[in-house]
Amino acid sequence: MREFTFGTTGNTTVAGATTLNALKPPAAPSINIEYLRHWVGQTANATSNQQEIELSQQAVAGSPALTSATPAKLKLQDPNASTITGGTAEAAGTAGINASTESTGANTVIWDDAFNVLNGYLKVLTPPETEIFPAGFANICRFWFPVAPTTLTSWHWGQNFREV
Amino acid sequence: MTAILRDSELLRGRAVGAVFWRENQTENYVCIPPALIITDVSGGTWTIGNEYAQHGWQFYWNVLRNEVDTGELACKIEYHKRQLRILTRQGWKTWTMRPRGHKFNTPGYFV
Numbered sequence: 001m002r003e004f005t006f007g008t009t010g011n012t013t014v015a016g017a018t019t020l021n022a023l024k025p026p027a028a029p030s031i032n033i034e035y036l037r038h039w040v041g042q043t044a045n046a047t048s049n050q051q052e053i054e055l056s057q058q059a060v061a062g063s064p065a066l067t068s069a070t071p072a073k074l075k076l077q078d079p080n081a082s083t084i085t086g087g088t089a090e091a092a093g094t095a096g097i098n099a100s101t102e103s104t105g106a107n108t109v110i111w112d113d114a115f116n117v118l119n120g121y122l123k124v125l126t127p128p129e130t131e132i133f134p135a136g137f138a139n140i141c142r143f144w145f146p147v148a149p150t151t152l153t154s155w156h157w158g159q160n161f162r163e164v
Numbered sequence: 165m166t167a168i169l170r171d172s173e174l175l176r177g178r179a180v181g182a183v184f185w186r187e188n189q190t191e192n193y194v195c196i197p198p199a200l201i202i203t204d205v206s207g208g209t210w211t212i213g214n215e216y217a218q219h220g221w222q223f224y225w226n227v228l229r230n231e232v233d234t235g236e237l238a239c240k241i242e243y244h245k246r247q248l249r250i251l252t253r254q255g256w257k258t259w260t261m262r263p264r265g266h267k268f269n270t271p272g273y274f275v
Contacts, residue, residue: 009181041201115198119199121198122199
């Protein structure tokens, strides 16, 4: 099993209703992406309020722009890096965070949830619940804020996935 | 945008590689998951890690306090009336702070 994680590496400011993590599986034939865990939290906040969070699949259209994010190994003894590399344009086989320009493609919700920003959000998936994005899939896996948070600063988020 | 003053009165802890600052401890009945963190009255920030044991369909993850593994596995962490509890395979356990000056160098333990 090969498990990896990607997300923020420090306090991050979001623009508003923002794609936090975007990953597009590589072209087939290749590995499939199985998501194991999603989380988001705010390190500095004095005000309790509710925030919406969503996982969806989205077509890549327009000129999306993200910060490149290279997945990190969870198994440090693994001699090989992830098949997924960092990328800024939601290309196949790449991952990026904190979109500055969103894709204009159709968005299809997988699940939608809400959380209090003082407690953060953690979704750990049992085996029957894991989301699998297969190699060659046309859309990105989008972990995002559908609504702008009240406070835009000091966010942290991430996802763990497995290459299967 | 609401600013937060980083003074000595704030509760400070660590989780998921970041420092979390809070004015107050976590409210009653907050549970991990689905919460990401719980802040206790002394500022300890609790979460679950990536290690787990599976028993049937139930998963028990390692319990972290300020990114230090407590040595316990639990399926949930709950905060209620200033007490932090974890649900382990042996049942509920409550975190107890050690008296100041105790010989062990960890701040507390589960009973």
